[in-house]
Amino acid sequence: MSKPLPLLTTPPTERADAARNREALLSAASELIQGCSVEGVTMEAVAAKAGVGKGTVFRRFGSREGLMASLLDHAERAWQAAVIGGPAPLGPGAPPMERLLAFGASRMHLHLQQGALIDAAGRTWGDNYAVTGFVTMHVRILLAELGVEGNLPYLATALVAPLSLPVLRQQFDQAQMSEEQVMAGWEELVRRIVG
Amino acid sequence: MSKPLPLLTTPPTERADAARNREALLSAASELIQGCSVEGVTMEAVAAKAGVGKGTVFRRFGSREGLMASLLDHAERAWQAAVIGGPAPLGPGAPPMERLLAFGASRMHLHLQQGALIDAAGRTWGDNYAVTGFVTMHVRILLAELGVEGNLPYLATALVAPLSLPVLRQQFDQAQMSEEQVMAGWEELVRRIVG
DNA sequence: GGTCGAAACGGACCGCGGTCCGCTTTCATT
DNA sequence: AATGAAAGCGGACCGCGGTCCGTTTCGACC
Numbered sequence: 001m002s003k004p005l006p007l008l009t010t011p012p013t014e015r016a017d018a019a020r021n022r023e024a025l026l027s028a029a030s031e032l033i034q035g036c037s038v039e040g041v042t043m044e045a046v047a048a049k050a051g052v053g054k055g056t057v058f059r060r061f062g063s064r065e066g067l068m069a070s071l072l073d074h075a076e077r078a079w080q081a082a083v084i085g086g087p088a089p090l091g092p093g094a095p096p097m098e099r100l101l102a103f104g105a106s107r108m109h110l111h112l113q114q115g116a117l118i119d120a121a122g123r124t125w126g127d128n129y130a131v132t133g134f135v136t137m138h139v140r141i142l143l144a145e146l147g148v149e150g151n152l153p154y155l156a157t158a159l160v161a162p163l164s165l166p167v168l169r170q171q172f173d174q175a176q177m178s179e180e181q182v183m184a185g186w187e188e189l190v191r192r193i194v195g
Numbered sequence: 196m197s198k199p200l201p202l203l204t205t206p207p208t209e210r211a212d213a214a215r216n217r218e219a220l221l222s223a224a225s226e227l228i229q230g231c232s233v234e235g236v237t238m239e240a241v242a243a244k245a246g247v248g249k250g251t252v253f254r255r256f257g258s259r260e261g262l263m264a265s266l267l268d269h270a271e272r273a274w275q276a277a278v279i280g281g282p283a284p285l286g287p288g289a290p291p292m293e294r295l296l297a298f299g300a301s302r303m304h305l306h307l308q309q310g311a312l313i314d315a316a317g318r319t320w321g322d323n324y325a326v327t328g329f330v331t332m333h334v335r336i337l338l339a340e341l342g343v344e345g346n347l348p349y350l351a352t353a354l355v356a357p358l359s360l361p362v363l364r365q366q367f368d369q370a371q372m373s374e375e376q377v378m379a380g381w382e383e384l385v386r387r388i389v390g
Numbered sequence: 391g392g393t394c395g396a397a398a399c400g401g402a403c404c405g406c407g408g409t410c411c412g413c414t415t416t417c418a419t420t
Numbered sequence: 421a422a423t424g425a426a427a428g429c430g431g432a433c434c435g436c437g438g439t440c441c442g443t444t445t446c447g448a449c450c
Contacts, residue, residue, distance in 0.1 A: 015397060015446060042436060053400030058438060060398095123314070126361050129369050150387075153370065154357075154380030161356035162349075166321050174324050175348065185349030192345075193387055210416060210427060237406060248430030253408060 022060050024050040038116040065124035072117050072125055096145040104186050111165045118165050135160055146194050217255050219245040233311040260319035267312050291340040299381050306360045313360050330355055341389050
């Protein structure tokens with residue numbers, strides 16, 4: 001019996017040992033970050049803790065930024081799953097405006113929680129289309145459900161932009177705002193744009 | 196005759212040789228960046244071109260990011276001067292809405308022009324209050340002149356956020372937007388917020 | 391089970407950012 | 421002009437991110 005059409009399964013299959021090492025490295029990195037600060041974690045330390053050579057880490061993740069981005073990816077997937085199929089109001093089921101406000105609060109907290117990791121991942125994460133694309137698309141759909149008319153792609157981007165880490169930092173550290181104040185400001189922005 | 200109240204002149208005076216070296220280093224860095232890409236310019240190369248030791252560069256600017264931020268500072272000062280006292284509509288004299296739209300276009304172009312430098316300066320630049328503070332304050336004042344009511348500090352931040360480099364990159368590289376499309380989107384955002 | 395090509399591995403090696411400390415320069419004071 | 425102390429200087433040195441290439445391991449096929 002012929003094997004089931006390789007092209008339909010997983011064309012560029014990852015070797016078993018490679019997959020094992022990827023998991024070991026992600027776990028090792030995760031644990032080391034618990035212990036020290038993110039900046040204090042070196043690639044050599046991660047490799048050692050995972051029991052592999054340094055070259056392997058770079059082969060798997062390309063760079064330090066790539067490794068950090070992979071760690072963020074886990075949290076991001078969980079968050080996206082909560083948006084797509086989790087409990088309301090973040091997930092489906094609540095009215096669009098409630099969902100939108102829940103989205104803003106949730107996204108803000110995610111960015112603050114993962115702040116150090118986001119910094120460490122740099123543009124490898126920031127330019128990740130799977131992230132920015134999903135987020136703006138979600139907002140865009142909610143805006144459509146709210147009956148907003150106009151340039152929805154741009155408006156969605158404009159709503160997401162003030163939730164970015166640099167902006168949040170500026171508001172907390174320089175403008176001395178509290179999380180509640182930031183969320184209140186964002187809600188006002190939303191209501192102005194929705195009209 | 197006593198010297199003129201040191202506390203009122205320049206308490207932490209910079210020594211003459213130090214000032215000379217600062218200028219030499221900034222010039223050297225500037226010229227090297229013309230020749231190579233920003234990432235290709237090393238601190239040692241800057242030091243060598245300026246005819247000083249490597250330690251001096253770090254003494255003056257603290258870090259590579261600090262040096263890059265100092266380079267950006269020149270362009271930023273010129274831009275702020277144009278906003279404060281340059282020709283309309285960016286400078287004073289034009290109606291607030293015209294000034295605001297000119298501001299957006301000008302700021303966008305500045306970010307795009309200095310993109311590589313902004314990346315290289317990292318948070319040393321991004322957390323610079325003299326920059327974010329000036330920009331949001333300017334927008335805030337224009338919004339006030341336009342009779343906008345509500346949380347002006349937040350609205351100003353929300354208008355500035357979509358002009359940030361990561362957002363612009365996302366729009367150009369991922370969403371395939373042209374500069375005109377981005378500006379049109381921003382203008383629509385402005386009109387919605389101004390009402 | 392044996393064979394073979396491709397993929398993965400590991401650690402020596404390199405370049406750059408950043409630090410450190412003994413030496414030199416500046417300049418206020420006399 | 422002499423002087424003393426603080427500020428500045430320079431380059432050897434360190435650690436980490438990233439590369440390279442000879443060796444090892446996997447797994448597809450016989």
